[in-house]
Amino acid sequence: MSEDKKSSRPKGQGKEAQPTKTALRVARAQVAVPHVGLAFNHKHHIFIAKLKRGEIWALNQLSFNAKTAITPLFEMWPPNPGTKKKPGKNLTEHTNDLMQLVTTEWTGLPCYVDTQYLVTSGAPSPSAVETVFGIARNANVVAIPVTSLKFTQVFQQAIAAVIATDGRGVMFRLTLDLFNAPQTLGPYLDGLAAFLVVNRNQIDILIDLQYRPNVIEVQQMGAYCLNSLPFMNDWRTVTLAAGCFPASISNEPTGQWIDFDRSDWRGWNSIIAQRAAANVRVPSYGDYGVRCGGEPLVIPNAPAPNIRYTDSQMIRVRKGPKAPGAMRAICVSLMSQPYFRGAQFSQGDADMAQKAATTGLENGSPEQWIQWCTNHHLELTASEIQSLP
Numbered sequence: 001m002s003e004d005k006k007s008s009r010p011k012g013q014g015k016e017a018q019p020t021k022t023a024l025r026v027a028r029a030q031v032a033v034p035h036v037g038l039a040f041n042h043k044h045h046i047f048i049a050k051l052k053r054g055e056i057w058a059l060n061q062l063s064f065n066a067k068t069a070i071t072p073l074f075e076m077w078p079p080n081p082g083t084k085k086k087p088g089k090n091l092t093e094h095t096n097d098l099m100q101l102v103t104t105e106w107t108g109l110p111c112y113v114d115t116q117y118l119v120t121s122g123a124p125s126p127s128a129v130e131t132v133f134g135i136a137r138n139a140n141v142v143a144i145p146v147t148s149l150k151f152t153q154v155f156q157q158a159i160a161a162v163i164a165t166d167g168r169g170v171m172f173r174l175t176l177d178l179f180n181a182p183q184t185l186g187p188y189l190d191g192l193a194a195f196l197v198v199n200r201n202q203i204d205i206l207i208d209l210q211y212r213p214n215v216i217e218v219q220q221m222g223a224y225c226l227n228s229l230p231f232m233n234d235w236r237t238v239t240l241a242a243g244c245f246p247a248s249i250s251n252e253p254t255g256q257w258i259d260f261d262r263s264d265w266r267g268w269n270s271i272i273a274q275r276a277a278a279n280v281r282v283p284s285y286g287d288y289g290v291r292c293g294g295e296p297l298v299i300p301n302a303p304a305p306n307i308r309y310t311d312s313q314m315i316r317v318r319k320g321p322k323a324p325g326a327m328r329a330i331c332v333s334l335m336s337q338p339y340f341r342g343a344q345f346s347q348g349d350a351d352m353a354q355k356a357a358t359t360g361l362e363n364g365s366p367e368q369w370i371q372w373c374t375n376h377h378l379e380l381t382a383s384e385i386q387s388l389p
Helices: 021-029 053-060 091-105 126-138 153-166 182-196 215-228 263-277 326-335 347-357 366-386
Strands: 045-050 070-075 110-114 142-147 170-175 203-211 237-243 257-261 284-287 306-310 314-319
Touching (some): 021 053, 045 366, 053 070, 053 366, 091 126, 110 170, 126 142, 126 153, 142 153, 170 182, 203 215, 215 263, 284 366, 314 326, 326 347
Parallel strands (some): 045 070, 045 284, 110 142, 142 170, 170 203, 203 237, 237 284
Antiparallel strands (some): 306 314
């Protein structure tokens, strides 16, 4: 071999090691973004989601502009029961794993943490609050606790201890039934604030309409709750949230695009236009992304391959058969739709375009599908909110 063709790399030294995907996500999370922090106006997005890997990936892979204007509300879910092949985890192990994800992939950015689904004797567990926020604190997660007027005094005591230790205030999550007697709402809110030793300017109000598939429901119920909320201008933030995606799509047909109305988004837009015209406080926007809200579901069977692609007015859904190559076929179909935003729009779009371009028959996992679709949804919602006047 001639001298000029000899490798300059020392003998025995292989190719330079490439960083893992996990390392790249960790590095991405360490890039500082100018997040607005704990106080924000209506041009902000509260994304309500179970604290799972797919959602964390979707948040991590957002553009830096989108990251500045979103605060996730993570709902803790109970540890999965063990199986013959895989032992279950206790709450401490489960929480350690999840908070490690948050601290390495949503580094330094705020999040709300709701523990209402960690129950003891049928009620949200005070000891779970201590466990979850103790681990979050040790992991340097910027966590704000979430509570409700409905919870027990001992639960509120645990929340008060978190507030006193962390000094980040609290979120009051208000469901529609709490507005049935609006004349009592003010005293109840003030009573809970006094018990927790917080002022109104340390409290975030989340009005959660839950699943509302019809725009008129969001418009009417949302307007009623906002008009009934006392001390409107005193709260640190006010958010109106709803969900538009059903609990299951298992009975929907296969091989065609199905439209689910973005009733949450369209209803909120109508409300903020009215309130802006009336020169009253405009709420920020909250939603459940491309999943349903509510208690964690135990799904016995793996779902069929599906894509949930958010457009300006609809979430477009297409299911495929449980067969090799089904996800590629769905993504190929997506590329030809007029509402596809292009591979450059988000990391989720890039990954779906890449799946369409491959010749392999692997469908990937449900977690991956949620990653792609949630990332696209969050990127689109951020761009929509930031374009508002």
